[in-house]
Amino acid sequence: MIRLSSADTETTGTDEEETEEVVETDEAREALLSEITERLGDGIVAHHIDPGHDLIIRVANGAWAEAALALRRSLGFDYFTYLSAIDWLPSPFGRSMDATVDLAPSEDPAEAAEPGPIEHGLCGGETRFQVLARVYSTRRHLGVTLKADVASDDDLSIETWTGTYPGADWHERESWEMFGITFTGHPGLRKLYLPHDFEGFPLRKDFPLLARQIKPWPGIVDVEPMPDEGDGGDDSESGGEET
Amino acid sequence: MTAISERRQLAYIAAQASDARVNVELETEGMTLNMGPQHPATHGTLRIVAKLDGEQVIAADPIMGYMHRGYEKLTEVRTYPQVTTLVNRIDWLGSFANEVPFILAAERLMEVEAPPRAQWIRTALFELSRIANISLFLGDMALQLGALTPAFYAFRDREFVLNQIESATGGRFHPNFDRIGGLKDDLPKGWIAETKTAMVKLRDFCDMLETLVTGNEIFEARTRGIGVIPAEVGLSYGLSGANIRASGVDWDLRRDQPVGLAWNEIDWKVWTHPDGDSFARFWVRLQEVRESTKMVDQLLDGLPSGPIMAKVPRIIKVPAGEAWVSTENPLGEMGYYVVSQGDLVPFRVKIRSASFNNVSIVPWVLKGVYVPDIVTILASLYFILGDIDR
Amino acid sequence: MIDPALGTLAIELAYWQETLIKVGVVAALVPTAALILGYVFLLKMMSFMQSRLGPMDAGPFGILQLVADGAKFLQKEDIFPARADKWVFAMAPIVVLVSTMLVYVLIPVGPDLVGEAVDTGVFLALAVSSISVIGILMAGWSSANKYSLIGGMRAAGQLIAYELPLVLAVVGVVIQAGTLNLQGIVAAQATGEIFGWGGIGSPFILTQFVGFFIFMIAVQAELTQTPFDMPVAESEIVGGYQVEYTGFRFLTFFLAEFGTAFAFAGLAAVLFLGGWWVPGFEIDSPWLNVLGPIVMFIKIMAVSFFIFWFRFTYPRFREDQLQALAWKVLIPLSLANIVVTGVLKVVF
Numbered sequence: 001m002i003r004l005s006s007a008d009t010e011t012t013g014t015d016e017e018e019t020e021e022v023v024e025t026d027e028a029r030e031a032l033l034s035e036i037t038e039r040l041g042d043g044i045v046a047h048h049i050d051p052g053h054d055l056i057i058r059v060a061n062g063a064w065a066e067a068a069l070a071l072r073r074s075l076g077f078d079y080f081t082y083l084s085a086i087d088w089l090p091s092p093f094g095r096s097m098d099a100t101v102d103l104a105p106s107e108d109p110a111e112a113a114e115p116g117p118i119e120h121g122l123c124g125g126e127t128r129f130q131v132l133a134r135v136y137s138t139r140r141h142l143g144v145t146l147k148a149d150v151a152s153d154d155d156l157s158i159e160t161w162t163g164t165y166p167g168a169d170w171h172e173r174e175s176w177e178m179f180g181i182t183f184t185g186h187p188g189l190r191k192l193y194l195p196h197d198f199e200g201f202p203l204r205k206d207f208p209l210l211a212r213q214i215k216p217w218p219g220i221v222d223v224e225p226m227p228d229e230g231d232g233g234d235d236s237e238s239g240g241e242e243t
Numbered sequence: 244m245t246a247i248s249e250r251r252q253l254a255y256i257a258a259q260a261s262d263a264r265v266n267v268e269l270e271t272e273g274m275t276l277n278m279g280p281q282h283p284a285t286h287g288t289l290r291i292v293a294k295l296d297g298e299q300v301i302a303a304d305p306i307m308g309y310m311h312r313g314y315e316k317l318t319e320v321r322t323y324p325q326v327t328t329l330v331n332r333i334d335w336l337g338s339f340a341n342e343v344p345f346i347l348a349a350e351r352l353m354e355v356e357a358p359p360r361a362q363w364i365r366t367a368l369f370e371l372s373r374i375a376n377i378s379l380f381l382g383d384m385a386l387q388l389g390a391l392t393p394a395f396y397a398f399r400d401r402e403f404v405l406n407q408i409e410s411a412t413g414g415r416f417h418p419n420f421d422r423i424g425g426l427k428d429d430l431p432k433g434w435i436a437e438t439k440t441a442m443v444k445l446r447d448f449c450d451m452l453e454t455l456v457t458g459n460e461i462f463e464a465r466t467r468g469i470g471v472i473p474a475e476v477g478l479s480y481g482l483s484g485a486n487i488r489a490s491g492v493d494w495d496l497r498r499d500q501p502v503g504l505a506w507n508e509i510d511w512k513v514w515t516h517p518d519g520d521s522f523a524r525f526w527v528r529l530q531e532v533r534e535s536t537k538m539v540d541q542l543l544d545g546l547p548s549g550p551i552m553a554k555v556p557r558i559i560k561v562p563a564g565e566a567w568v569s570t571e572n573p574l575g576e577m578g579y580y581v582v583s584q585g586d587l588v589p590f591r592v593k594i595r596s597a598s599f600n601n602v603s604i605v606p607w608v609l610k611g612v613y614v615p616d617i618v619t620i621l622a623s624l625y626f627i628l629g630d631i632d633r
Numbered sequence: 634m635i636d637p638a639l640g641t642l643a644i645e646l647a648y649w650q651e652t653l654i655k656v657g658v659v660a661a662l663v664p665t666a667a668l669i670l671g672y673v674f675l676l677k678m679m680s681f682m683q684s685r686l687g688p689m690d691a692g693p694f695g696i697l698q699l700v701a702d703g704a705k706f707l708q709k710e711d712i713f714p715a716r717a718d719k720w721v722f723a724m725a726p727i728v729v730l731v732s733t734m735l736v737y738v739l740i741p742v743g744p745d746l747v748g749e750a751v752d753t754g755v756f757l758a759l760a761v762s763s764i765s766v767i768g769i770l771m772a773g774w775s776s777a778n779k780y781s782l783i784g785g786m787r788a789a790g791q792l793i794a795y796e797l798p799l800v801l802a803v804v805g806v807v808i809q810a811g812t813l814n815l816q817g818i819v820a821a822q823a824t825g826e827i828f829g830w831g832g833i834g835s836p837f838i839l840t841q842f843v844g845f846f847i848f849m850i851a852v853q854a855e856l857t858q859t860p861f862d863m864p865v866a867e868s869e870i871v872g873g874y875q876v877e878y879t880g881f882r883f884l885t886f887f888l889a890e891f892g893t894a895f896a897f898a899g900l901a902a903v904l905f906l907g908g909w910w911v912p913g914f915e916i917d918s919p920w921l922n923v924l925g926p927i928v929m930f931i932k933i934m935a936v937s938f939f940i941f942w943f944r945f946t947y948p949r950f951r952e953d954q955l956q957a958l959a960w961k962v963l964i965p966l967s968l969a970n971i972v973v974t975g976v977l978k979v980v981f
Contacts, residue, residue: 078479086591283868390949395684613951
C-alpha cells in the first residue's frame, strides 16, 4: 500500500494570522494583476480586487481567447473552474419577491416588459450580456475571474476557450443554449441540457418563468408574526428563514 | 542504393494497398451502444452514446439534461434563505456541503461573519456529509465492478452518519440547516459522544474496505491502469477534488483557499496518489473518508462555546456586489458566483458544480477502453446526476 | 438395458414406463434443486453475509419466498420484443433448461440410483452441459437487443474458453480411476487407499487437488457466476442475454442457472469428493441407496456453498482478463496436471 501524502497541514490558528494572511494574499493579487497587465496590455479594460478573496478582471472582447492562452501557458493557471454568462437586463417581470419593488404581474407579460436601465456589476460593461469565467492556479493557489462583453448587443459572439481549456466545451454549450451567446471557433455548439428543438434562451432575464407567471410566489406576504416577537437574539436568528 | 530503397518503398506501398483492400473487404461496421438514460451504471439519468468496435469504444458522447431543473433560473426568484432548499438538492448525497458555499457567499456580500461555534459546527457537518457521500461511493464502486456485498456494508455504515446528521439537523438527506449568519440550531444533547462512536464505526468500515476491496486481485486488475488521467489534462478539463488528487495534484481547497471555516484550525492531511487511474481515485477517496472521521473528532473536541447566530436583520437584503465562494465538496470544487443588486433575491447565481466538470472529461478518457471499463471509469469519476444537471 | 434402480425393487416395468418415471423424477428434481439453492444461498446466505435478514415474510423464515416469486413470474405477461426472432427467442430458455436436465440424468446418487449409467458418463455430462451455450447464444441473438447480443457473445466466448480446462481437469480423475463411468469413478474412490489406509477410501480431491481447483474455477465460469458473470453483468450490460426475457421464460433461465449449479456441484462431488459412498459400507450395499442421496446432498451443498461464496465476494473480471486466465493459466496448468498424473499412474 502506497501511502502518499502532502506535507502535513500546518495548524494555523489565531485571528491575527488570518488577518496577516489577508494582507498577504492581497499583495499576491496585486502582483498577479501587474503580471497579467504585462501580458495583455490594453486587453484589460477594468479590474477589481476583493482583498483576500478574489481578483476580477474585465478584458476586451477581442482579448478573450488571448487572455485564456496567456493565463494558462504563461502564468500557470492550469485549472479551469467555470465559464458562464450574465444577462444584466433588469427582469421585466419584476423581482417576484419584494412587494415594494415588484411590478404587479400583468395579464399580458409582453406589456409589462419595460426594463429599467441596465446596471452592470463590478468592472462595468457595455453590452447587455457579459461572459464570465474563472481559472485557478494550483501552484499559486490564486484564482482569477475574467469578464468580457460580447461583441455587441446585436452580435452576441465571443471567441471560444476550448482551444486552451478543453473543459470549456460544455460550459460554452451551456452558455450558448441558455443565453444565446455564440462562441466562435467552438467545435460543436449543440444543446447540452435542453431538448434539441427547444426554442428560447431560458436564462435570459426576459424569458418568463411560467410557473411564477401563473401563480405568484406567496413570498413575503405569508409571514406570520413570530410567537416571541421582539426578543432580540431569537428574532434575528429565526427571522432570516421566514421571509 | 536508390534502386533498393525504391524497391522497398514500392513493396511497402503494395503491402499498404493490399492491406487497405483487405480492410475494405473485411470492414466491420461499428455498433452504437446507448447506455442510459436508464442504466444501472449511470446513477440516475446520464446517457452515454458509445460507438463501439467489438467491445472497444471508439467515441463516447455523454448526453445529459434528463434531470435539469434550472436552478440557476430558480434562484433568481427565491430569497437568499430560500435558495438553500434548492441547492440542497444538487449533490443529494452530501446536501449540507452544498449549502455552505452559498451561505458563505451571501455572508461575504453582507459582511456578516458567523460566530466561531457556528463555523465549527458547519465544518463538522460538512465533513459528516462528505463521509456519508463518499462512503456510499466506496460501496458503489465495488458494486459496479460486480461485487455486491460492499455496497450493503456501505449502506449500513452510512446510516450511522445519516442518523447523526438527522439528529442534529432534522433532515437525513436535505438538512437545510445553514443560515446566513450562523446555524438554525445548536447541537442536541449527547450528540458529540454519539458522533464519535459513529466515527469509530466508519473508521472500521474504511479498514474493512481496505482489506475487502483494495486488497482484492480482481479489483486491482479491473482498476489499475484503467482510465488514466494525467494531471495537466485533468486540470484543463476542470477536474477537482479526489479525482485530481488521484492524479498527483496536491491541492485541496479546504487547505488552500480558506473561507472562514475551521479546517485550518485542526490537524489533517491531504491525500494524493500519483497514478491517476481508477484505483487511485478509489484509494484517495477511501483515505479521505478516514481522514474526515478524524477531522470530525478533532472538530468536536475543539468546539468553541458561544452563540450560533450572528446579528442579522430579520429580512435579509443583500447589498449589491459580487462574490465567488467555493469549497471542497465531497465531489470536488463546488462554488457559487453570486451577483446581488441589493435585493431580497439574487440577481444571478452561477452554480459551479463539481460533477459537471468531472464528467466533461468522459469523452476524452473513454476513447479506446472496453465496455466494462466504461463502468469502471464512470464509477471512479464519481458523479451525482443532480450535480451534473443542476 | 435394465435400470438397476428399478431392478432392486423387483418390479418389472416396460421401457416406456421406466423412461416416463425417470423423466418425471428429473423434471421434478431440477426446480426443487434450484429452489433449494436459491433459498439457502441466494436469499439467506447472501443476506447474512451482507448483514441483512433476507426475505422473512413468506412462510417461516421466508422459505416460500421463491415459490411466491415463481408464482409472480408465471402471472407476468409473455413479452416478445417487436423485432425478435420469435421462434428462436421462445426456444432459447428451453434449450438451456434441457441441457441442465440432461446432466441430472447422468449423476449417480446411490449404487442403483442413477438415471442412466452410461459408460462414458463423464464426457457425456460435460458435453450435454455445454449445450446451454447454444441456448444462450440463441437468446442473445434473437432478442434484437445490443446488450443481449454482447451478452450472448461474451457467454459464447467464455463458455468455450472454460469448457477446455473443465474437461482437461477431469482427465486427471479419469486417468486415475481408469474409467469414464461415473459409478466406476465412485467405486475407484471408495476402494482407494491413502498410503495403505482405506478407512475413507481415497477421494480424488486429495490426489487431484490441482484438478479440483481448476474444475471449480471452470465451473464458476460455466455457471456465469461472479467473478465470471460478464455475460449477465448487471452494471454493464444490464443482464446480458436475459435482458428481454420476462415472466415464465425468465423463470426458466433462473431455474436452469441454479439447477446447473446444483448439477455441477453434484459432478464435483462425484468426481472429487467420493460421490455417494459412505465409509464403512460395502460399495454395493443396498443401504447406500438410502444413505447415498443424503451424503450426496450434503456434499453438493458444501460445494455449492463455495460457488456462491465466491459469487457474493468477488468483483468481476473483464472479458479479456477472463480469456487470459483460461488460456494462459488454467489450460497449461491442467495439461501439466494430466502429464503428472499420467506419469505417476505409469510409475506406480
